[in-house]
Amino acid sequence: MQEDIKLVNRLKEGDESAMEDIMNLYRKKLYYFAYDLVGNREEAEDLAQEVFFKAYKSIHNFRGDSQLLTWLFRIAINRSIDYKRKKSHWILKNSEPVDEYPVIHQLESSLNNVNPDKVLEDAEIERNVRKALGSLTSKERSAFVLKHYQDLKINEISKIMSLSDGTVKSLLHRAIQKLRKELSFYNVPFCTEEN
Amino acid sequence: MDSCRKTQKKLISIVWNELDGRERADLLEHIKGCPECERIYNEMSKTLKKMETRKRPEPSSAFMEKSWSQLKQEMTEKKGRGRFNIPSLIGNLSLRPVLSPGFAGSILILFIGMFIGWILFSGKPDDNQLQIPTDQNTGIQNITYQERTDRLLERSKTMLLAFVNWDAKTDDTSILDLDRSKKLSANLLTEAVSIRKQLPASERARVNELITDLEYILLQLANIEGENDLENIEIIQTGIDSRGIILKINLEEISRLSQKQEKKKINENTI
Incomplete structure (x- = not known):
């Protein structure tokens, strides 16, 4: 938190290298968050980049009453809704996601010593998880991703999403129910996991 | 029945460890002894476990290496767009101390000159654009x-x-x-x-x-x-x-x- 405030103050004073430090600190985390929201690597990178630019432009609005990363998440959620509006279809619901093959290639390159079956299985799991996330509404997905992958408290999520704690709990509840339904269909890879 | 309703309402907080102490212990004890609450709790936990066993694609190396330089470029462009804001331009160049009526007059003359030039020659780029050669292979002009x-x-x-x-x-x-x-x-x-x-x-x-x-x-x-x-x-x-x-x-x-x-x-x- 102290580190965030120092960086923001430097940026507000016109030290642009502070923006580079902010990006170095949060680039990966923001990318993964964006990826969970849009379900596609290229779009996640574009979204993360857009968030950083938006943050730079409106840094004077950051009051320091939350962590910088949660402020970035808030921007990302708002921008991702714009993304959805712009698009004629929602990539997560697509039967064949655009970056299907990059996922496989990447897994192959990062897991050189691993069994190819395992690589394919991982890719299959990832595809199923993305599809399951795609079955959620924007709000359900945002709440779920913030809770499950970013490990934020319910009251933090409610602040980011400008909702009450009760509404966030309802969103999470509905999200789990939908995910359970979606994932029950894809049992094969997960059975292997559980065994 | 009441304790089932109370437990199921709080399952979200239990599965994500948002409760601690006595309350958590009481609810877990109820879950152990209640087949219906236990079933729901287990299903929720299983679903979350499934959502965890994933490998998201790493960001591309271009994103990791070039995102800062790209942003820097956008930041420069943003500044560039505001270049006709004369007070900020003067402020950025630290010219305020040397600002004098003579200097202001020169700036004014310079801008009048630019304005006249713009009026006289504004049609020229379009004329040039018409003459941009067509790519022989594609038949598509080498334009924007x-x-x-x-x-x-x-x-x-x-x-x-x-x-x-x-x-x-x-x-x-x-x-x-x-x-x-x-x-x-x-x-x-x-x-x-x-x-x-x-x-x-x-x-x-x-x-x-x-x-x-x-x-x-x-x-x-x-x-x-x-x-x-x-x-x-x-x-x-x-x-x-x-x-x-x-x-x-x-x-x-x-x-x-x-x-x-x-x-x-x-x-x-x-x-």
Whole structure:
């Protein structure tokens, strides 16, 4: 938190290298968050980049009453809704996601010593998880991703999403129910996991 | 019954460890002794476990290495857009101390000169643009990326529509003018690859997807073997249909048109 405030103050004073430090600190985390929201690597990178630019432009609005990363998440959620509006279809619901093959290639390159079956299985799991996330509404997905992958408290999520704690709990509840339904269909890879 | 309702209401907080102490212990004890609450709790936990066993793709190295330089460029452009804000320009250049009536007069004369120049020569760039040579291979003028993409989509759509509407039972292949279509496809393919390489970050995902689909079809078209290659023509027709390319092009054209109109409005408002 102290580190965030120092960086923001430097940026507000016109030290642009502070923006580079902010990006170095949060680039990966923001990318993964964006990826969970849009379900596609290229779009996640574009979204993360857009968030950083938006943050730079409106840094004077950051009051320091939350962590910088949660402020970035808030921007990302708002921008991702714009993304959805712009698009004629929602990539997560697509039967064949655009970056299907990059996922496989990447897994192959990062897991050189691993069994190819395992690589394919991982890719299959990832595809199923993305599809399951795609079955959620924007709000359900945002709440779920913030809770499950970013490990934020319910009251933090409610602040980011400008909702009450009760509404966030309802969103999470509905999200789990939908995910359970979606994932029950894809049992094969997960059975292997559980065994 | 009441304790079941109370427990199920708090399951979200239990599965994500948001409760501690006595309350958590009490609820877990109830879950252990209640088959229905235990079932729901187990299902929730299992679902969350499934959502955890995943490997998301790493960000690309370009994103990791170049995102800062890209942002820096955008930051510079943003500053550039505000360059006619004279007080901030003077402030940034630390010229305030030397600002004098004589200096202000010079600046004023400079701007009047620029204004007269703009009035006199503003038509010139358009004249030049008309003379930009046409690329001999593609027949597409070497103009802006936006215009090149518009031309690519328009010409591809016209050609693909001819193939989509062609009926093997009633039409002759001569209608398709296959020799010309093959040459045009090869040229458009070159242009598509060139445009895709230069895609700006803001358009990368959407246009990239469309152009990649288009490249696939253009490649097949360029490889048609002859007028009797009906099998390939059918494959191409199916490809255009299954990838929804005409629809995608139409959507992209609509989107581009609305972007242009928005830009025009902004420009008019700025003026």
